Amino acid sequence: MQVCSNNQQIIDLISQWKGKGETVAFVPTMGGLHDGHLSLVSKAAQVADRVVVSIFINPTQFSQNEDFDNYPETLSDDLTLLENYPVDVVFTPTAEQIYPKGLSSDVKAGSLAQGLCGGTRPGHFDGVAQVVYRLFEIVTPTVAIFGQKDYQQLLVIKQMVEAQVLSVKILSGAIIRENDGLAMSTRNQYLTKAQRQLAPELYKQLSVLKQQILSGGDVISSTKHTQEALEKHFKVEYLSVLDANTLKSITDNTAKITILCAVFLGSTRLIDNIIFNQG
Numbered sequence: 001m002q003v004c005s006n007n008q009q010i011i012d013l014i015s016q017w018k019g020k021g022e023t024v025a026f027v028p029t030m031g032g033l034h035d036g037h038l039s040l041v042s043k044a045a046q047v048a049d050r051v052v053v054s055i056f057i058n059p060t061q062f063s064q065n066e067d068f069d070n071y072p073e074t075l076s077d078d079l080t081l082l083e084n085y086p087v088d089v090v091f092t093p094t095a096e097q098i099y100p101k102g103l104s105s106d107v108k109a110g111s112l113a114q115g116l117c118g119g120t121r122p123g124h125f126d127g128v129a130q131v132v133y134r135l136f137e138i139v140t141p142t143v144a145i146f147g148q149k150d151y152q153q154l155l156v157i158k159q160m161v162e163a164q165v166l167s168v169k170i171l172s173g174a175i176i177r178e179n180d181g182l183a184m185s186t187r188n189q190y191l192t193k194a195q196r197q198l199a200p201e202l203y204k205q206l207s208v209l210k211q212q213i214l215s216g217g218d219v220i221s222s223t224k225h226t227q228e229a230l231e232k233h234f235k236v237e238y239l240s241v242l243d244a245n246t247l248k249s250i251t252d253n254t255a256k257i258t259i260l261c262a263v264f265l266g267s268t269r270l271i272d273n274i275i276f277n278q279g
């Protein structure tokens with residue numbers, strides 16, 4: 001496994017592989033790696049000849065009052081974990097390598113960035129679209145893999161790839177959870193012991209809501225009931241039941257439903273979602 005932080009080095013390496021007709025799967029991350037990230041790496045190895053993982057804490061997707069300065073930096077642990085996986089190269093660029101011309105960008109997120117996390121984190125998805133576009137420019141992957149954990153992000157990236165007419169194929173990986181149901185997240189390490197014990201309640205309540213919808217319960221009143229149950233433990237930022245393809249209200253034509261939720265537990269923001277077929 002090679003580690004490289006220089007654009008030209010990785011461009012040369014990848015052009016050698018592509019010259020031999022090899023395909024490249026790419027997993028972008030911000031480090032703080034856990035089994036959720038590693039599941040995407042395993043999937044990458046199944047779908048392409050070469051695997052590239054990037055570790056870059058992207059400044060442009062954090063707002064001023066967010067945790068950019070405190071975001072966990074665990075590079076040596078991350079590299080140790082990745083050594084156990086079939087990774088060809090870990091790309092660890094500096095901000096200067098990614099943004100040589102400064103932080104502003106013409107690449108913006110599209111309509112699917114509106115509302116939900118896009119509503120409460122203004123500019124977040126523009127930053128995501130910008131960094132992913134730039135990473136794709138350098139890595140030129142055949143396939144890139146993103147977690148369903150960040151479901152709106154996954155849709156925003158698919159929309160960006162279509163809008164920019166990029167040839168990369170976007171795949172997704174299922175949400176990896178702790179044994180008690182809490183979705184794995186780099187930010188879970190911010191939780192105190194007491195908060196960590198409460199945190200699985202988020203997924204539990206979303207699962208109850210899913211069951212109520214599947215058994216024909218009224219979506220609006222079931223969602224209101226779940227919101228009240230969540231508010232006993234969390235500060236709820238949003239809880240929405242939407243069409244999983246359009247992120248609009250569900251209709252009789254909706255094939256897949258998504259329940260999307262963001263909450264605060266103390267100062268830690270947790271997101272989670274469930275996707276299922278309309279019954």
Ligand code: AMP
Pocket residue numbers: 028029030031035036037039040145146147148149150173174175176177183184185186
């Ligand atoms: P991050 O480092 O938080 O930017 O995440 C990098 C990638 O890992 C993104 O595509 C995330 O959606 C994905 N990811 C994060 N947590 C999980 C999880 N629990 N299960 C599956 N994928 C995840």
